[in-house]
Amino acid sequence: MTRRPIHFYQVGSFAVGNRLLSDGERTVQSDAARTNSIDSGHRACQGCGEALGARYALDAAMRATGNRVVAVNATGCLEVFSTPYPETSWRIPWLHSLFGNAPAVATGVAAALRVKGRDDVRVVSQAGDGGTVDIGFGALSGMFERNDDVLFICYDNEGYMNTGVQRSAATPPAARTATTEVVGPHPGNAFGQGKDLPRIAMAHDVAYVATATVADLHDLEAKVERAMQFRGARYLHILVPCPLGWGSDSSETIHVARLAKETGLFPVFEAEYGVVTSVSKIRRVTPVEEYLKLQRRFAHLFGKNPRPDIVTHLQEIANRNIERYGLRDEEVVAPRHARTEVEV
Amino acid sequence: MLAQIEGSRAVAETVALCRPEVVCAYPISPQTHIIEAVGVMVKEGRLAPCEFINVESEFAAMSVAIGASATGARAYTATASQGLLYMIEAVYNAAGLGLPIVMTLANRAIGAPINIWNDHSDAMAVRDSGWIQLFAETNQEAADLHVQAFRLAEELSVPVMVCMDGFILTHAFEGVDLLEQSFVDSFLAPYDPRQVLDVDHPVSIGAMVGPEAFEEVRYLAHLRQLEALERIPAIAAEFTAATGRHSGGLIHSYRAEDATTIVVAMGSVLGTIKDAVDIRREAGESIGVVGITSFRPFPSAQVREALGHASQVVVIEKAFSIGHGGILATDVAMALRGSDCVIREVVAGLGGRPITRQSLERLFYRVEQGEVESLLFLDLDVDVVNREVERMRSTRHSGPSAENVLRDLGEPRVGQVS
Numbered sequence: 001m002t003r004r005p006i007h008f009y010q011v012g013s014f015a016v017g018n019r020l021l022s023d024g025e026r027t028v029q030s031d032a033a034r035t036n037s038i039d040s041g042h043r044a045c046q047g048c049g050e051a052l053g054a055r056y057a058l059d060a061a062m063r064a065t066g067n068r069v070v071a072v073n074a075t076g077c078l079e080v081f082s083t084p085y086p087e088t089s090w091r092i093p094w095l096h097s098l099f100g101n102a103p104a105v106a107t108g109v110a111a112a113l114r115v116k117g118r119d120d121v122r123v124v125s126q127a128g129d130g131g132t133v134d135i136g137f138g139a140l141s142g143m144f145e146r147n148d149d150v151l152f153i154c155y156d157n158e159g160y161m162n163t164g165v166q167r168s169a170a171t172p173p174a175a176r177t178a179t180t181e182v183v184g185p186h187p188g189n190a191f192g193q194g195k196d197l198p199r200i201a202m203a204h205d206v207a208y209v210a211t212a213t214v215a216d217l218h219d220l221e222a223k224v225e226r227a228m229q230f231r232g233a234r235y236l237h238i239l240v241p242c243p244l245g246w247g248s249d250s251s252e253t254i255h256v257a258r259l260a261k262e263t264g265l266f267p268v269f270e271a272e273y274g275v276v277t278s279v280s281k282i283r284r285v286t287p288v289e290e291y292l293k294l295q296r297r298f299a300h301l302f303g304k305n306p307r308p309d310i311v312t313h314l315q316e317i318a319n320r321n322i323e324r325y326g327l328r329d330e331e332v333v334a335p336r337h338a339r340t341e342v343e344v
Numbered sequence: 345m346l347a348q349i350e351g352s353r354a355v356a357e358t359v360a361l362c363r364p365e366v367v368c369a370y371p372i373s374p375q376t377h378i379i380e381a382v383g384v385m386v387k388e389g390r391l392a393p394c395e396f397i398n399v400e401s402e403f404a405a406m407s408v409a410i411g412a413s414a415t416g417a418r419a420y421t422a423t424a425s426q427g428l429l430y431m432i433e434a435v436y437n438a439a440g441l442g443l444p445i446v447m448t449l450a451n452r453a454i455g456a457p458i459n460i461w462n463d464h465s466d467a468m469a470v471r472d473s474g475w476i477q478l479f480a481e482t483n484q485e486a487a488d489l490h491v492q493a494f495r496l497a498e499e500l501s502v503p504v505m506v507c508m509d510g511f512i513l514t515h516a517f518e519g520v521d522l523l524e525q526s527f528v529d530s531f532l533a534p535y536d537p538r539q540v541l542d543v544d545h546p547v548s549i550g551a552m553v554g555p556e557a558f559e560e561v562r563y564l565a566h567l568r569q570l571e572a573l574e575r576i577p578a579i580a581a582e583f584t585a586a587t588g589r590h591s592g593g594l595i596h597s598y599r600a601e602d603a604t605t606i607v608v609a610m611g612s613v614l615g616t617i618k619d620a621v622d623i624r625r626e627a628g629e630s631i632g633v634v635g636i637t638s639f640r641p642f643p644s645a646q647v648r649e650a651l652g653h654a655s656q657v658v659v660i661e662k663a664f665s666i667g668h669g670g671i672l673a674t675d676v677a678m679a680l681r682g683s684d685c686v687i688r689e690v691v692a693g694l695g696g697r698p699i700t701r702q703s704l705e706r707l708f709y710r711v712e713q714g715e716v717e718s719l720l721f722l723d724l725d726v727d728v729v730n731r732e733v734e735r736m737r738s739t740r741h742s743g744p745s746a747e748n749v750l751r752d753l754g755e756p757r758v759g760q761v762s
Contacts, residue, residue, distance in 0.1 A: 067543070068543045069543070070415070070541045070543065072411065073550075079552070080552055083548055083550075083551035083552050084551075084552055084554075085551050085552055085553040085554055085556070085557055086551075086557070088548035088551055090546065090548045091546060092543070092546050093541035093542055093543055093545075093546040093547060093549075094541075094546070094547075094548045094549065094550075095411065095414050095541055095548075095549045095550055096548075096549070096550030096551065096552075097407060097410050097411070097434070097437050097441070097550055098407070098433055098434060098437055100403070100433075101403060101404065101407035101410075101433075101434060103404075104399065104403070104404035104407035104408050104411070105407045105408070105410050105411035105414075106411060107397060107399075107404070107407075107408050107411060108366060108368070108397075108407065108408035108409060108410060108411025108412035108413070108414075108415070108417075108419070109411040109412065109414065109415045109541060110411075111366045111368075111395040111397055111408065111411075111412050111417070112365065112366055112395075112411065112412040112413075112415030112416060112417035112419075113415060114393075114395055115365040115366060115393045115394065115395055115417050116365075116393075116415070116416065116417070117393070121543055138400060138401060138403075138404075139400070139401070139403070139404050139407065141400065142399060142400030142401070142404055145400070146397070146398070146399075
């Protein structure tokens with residue numbers, strides 16, 4: 001593997017622009033022949049992380065399979081904003097059944113395809129964090145355990161945004177939601193709760209588990225492509241900021257997602273058969289304040305009666321993630337605007 | 345081929361003849377013998393290509409069937425009681441999506457108190473779901489109905505539930521004439537889905553529908569059930585022509601044509617009722633029976649025609665709407681509205697309580713004597729009920745009624761609580 005120096009033109013972001021990559025490495029979205037699996041005109045909010053994540057994930061899955069993907073969708077924002085009757089944004093076969101059964105429906109689709117001898121057609125099942133970590137959890141664990149040939153994608157916006165921003169088991173501690181209000185001595189969501197679905201998925205020993213954010217869409221696409229190289233159950237957990245539920249500016253979706261990773265609050269990694277195989281190193285370890293201050297759901301930690309104790313607690317969670325996954329990049333201590341290297 | 349086999353086995357063998365492509369199930373008594381038998385056949389390769397999916401819940405069982413059916417596979421599952429309730433959201437969904445899944449329901453009571461024995465509370469709980477519900481009287485009919493169910497479901501794109509009494513039928517060994525593969529193949533064409541997830545012709549299935557069209561979509565589901573009222577007897581007639589057996593159809597009449605009193609019921613209890621009716625006939629009563637095979641769609645016109653000449657109708661049912669009364673009786677009353685016919689509602693056989701010929705004879709005698717009021721609970725132990733009512737009246741902390749009743753009885757009489 002050779003290395004060639006490149007410039008980070010997107011100053012401060014550390015993202016690599018398409019223009020600097022060879023054709024084969026460029027994003028699916030840069031290809032005029034992309035499938036537009038989710039077509040434009042849907043009803044997602046401005047700055048919706050889920051719409052962005054789903055578009056990249058499904059188009060990447062389409063490219064990886066020669067355009068042979070069937071999608072199953074749980075109830076939720078993605079389902080609602082993509083199919084307001086009588087319109088649909090889906091240009092791929094798409095089935096929505098219920099909120100809590102998307103993994104099992106996908107099992108049925110995969111079983112039928114097997115019976116029909118259609119090994120070429122692959123199944124992607126998708127849900128928000130509620131449909132994944134809460135109401136769909138039993139069905140998802142069953143699908144993992146049976147090792148059904150399904151890629152399950154969770155678009156994690158850390159709450160029930162479609163119903164008006166309520167707390168899910170993916171809502172972070174201290175975050176304000178409509179059911180974890182900013183009242184009492186412990187404002188926002190409780191500490192010591194919640195489910196870490198990627199690790200739970202790994203505990204099932206499924207072939208592939210990965211996390212990603214919409215800040216690094218190239219990485220997201222690569223993980224979808226990698227996932228499609230395996231047969232059996234696979235899990236992709238994508239952090240998708242929700243401007244509405246998080247109280248972040250709709251122009252800041254990518255920035256917020258990037259800081260979730262750069263603080264260590266959202267570790268980005270890959271695992272195969274229960275073992276972590278790669279992590280996305282943090283380029284510039286960022287204090288959690290920088291991430292939290294962009295979101296009104298954490299505003300109560302700062303304002304007139306700041307809660308540095310809670311911020312410290314959140315920083316400890318980030319630090320633990322950094323240690324657990326080895327997220328600190330020992331090699332690259334890159335100041336902003338720096339020239340560095342990437343593997344090519 | 346005549347065989348002396350268990351009802352569950354007969355159903356499993358018949359389902360196998362229907363060449364299911366995806367079978368999924370979660371075990372629950374008294375459905376287990378059916379899915380165990382199908383599972384063996386799939387694992388042996390007898391049904392290839394067919395997938396048998398061991399799921400983690402009934403909710404997943406119906407969900408897998410939904411996914412498989414929407415992908416063009418013939419999907420089958422079976423459940424009972426709590427299992428049906430656990431999957432109820434998906435049961436409605438399958439009907440709403442118009443997916444022709446066939447499911448055996450081994451009818452069983454619903455807890456609490458937990459009870460594994462037979463009644464029809466489970467089927468009644470999903471009567472408005474949009475599924476066609478066919479009730480088998482015998483194991484022969486239970487087996488035969490499955491072939492007709494797949495045919496009906498796939499013709500109309502409506503899911504069909506074949507209801508057979510738990511234990512009474514599922515676990516009973518009797519002679520069943522199993523169908524030949526060649527006949528089933530001729531009777532039941534390969535599944536040709538009306539809608540399918542196909543990468544070459546992508547469609548969105550399960551889109552959100554608002555007030556502007558929801559009523560129309562629902563009404564179309566109703567129209568398909570009305571169409572089933574035509575197709576159910578037609579398919580049964582075709583079946584009879586080929587096999588010589590009278591399985592299926594909307595209703596079955598027995599000595600009812602000239603009867604002034606007609607008993608209406610569903611399922612296996614019809615056999616006992618016929619025996620009791622024969623005896624009352626010998627005693628000179630003008631009494632007959634109408635069995636309802638198709639509960640949904642409810643054949644109102646046929647029921648009116650079969651009952652219209654009677655002066656009184658006794659509806660015996662193994663379920664009731666708590667706080668109201670008979671469920672089947674309500675449907676029968678609606679079918680008979682405008683007539684002078686008097687309707688007696690009799691709730692019987694709850695939680696597996698035997699409905700004996702002697703009890704029925706006594707009931708029919710009392711009906712004839714005008715001693716039966718509009719709603720009767722057959723063989724109800726009034727003393728035990730009164731003791732608990734009094735206990736609850738006098739003691740705030742009277743404790744759980746089920747345990748109190750069992751204690752009052754001295755020992756568990758109607759099965760053991762586990």
